[in-house]
Each structure stands twice: as C-alpha cells, then as structure tokens.
Amino acid sequence: MSTYKLSAPLTLLNGKEITELNLDYDQLTLSDLRTANKIVSMIGDSTVGNIDNGTLSPRLDPNLRTAIAFVAAIKGTPGLRIDDVLKVSMVDALCLGEDCMSNYLFK
16 A cells, blocks of 8 residues: 555545545455546546547556546545545646556556
C-alpha cells in the first residue's frame, strides 16, 4: 500500500475531510475493473475521429489509469466512495493516473 498526499483536501460525502489517499493496488481484482470503467464513464469523453490510445492498450488510457488509482484508493481509504472522484482536484487526478502507471500497470 502506498500513500498519496493530496494537493488540496478532499471532503468526503460523509463530511470528513482527508488530505491523503491510501492506494491499495494489491487488493484490486478483475471485478474492480468494472468499477474503474464506471469512473471512466463519469470522467471520460469520447470524441469521434480522435485516436484513442485505449484501443491500442487499456494501460495507455489516461482516464482508466486515474480510475484504477481511485479504485485502489477506495480499497485503502476508509469512507472514500466512487462519487468522491468528481471532487478530486485536476492536478491530483493527473498525478493519480501517473502513480497508477508507474506503481501498478508498468512496474
């Protein structure tokens, strides 16, 4: 499990404010890919005519990387829920995607 320090505090749906996420990549299972894909549909936007790196390999999809990192955070951070992803700052979302790439998908 690794810890990611948020650049901006995150207020959870239960009202608790947190300043870091515990990413538990070791607990991810195939069924968590379904949850990650739900997050992708919440944050992603497909445009006709654009080249989608995700069609080459899902590991290249930046939205999926961010979503997988957030699911790992849900596994490791008590009280964190899927809807909280929409409140993460943009810089944190991008950094979570990079963390997923470096520490999980391409390690």
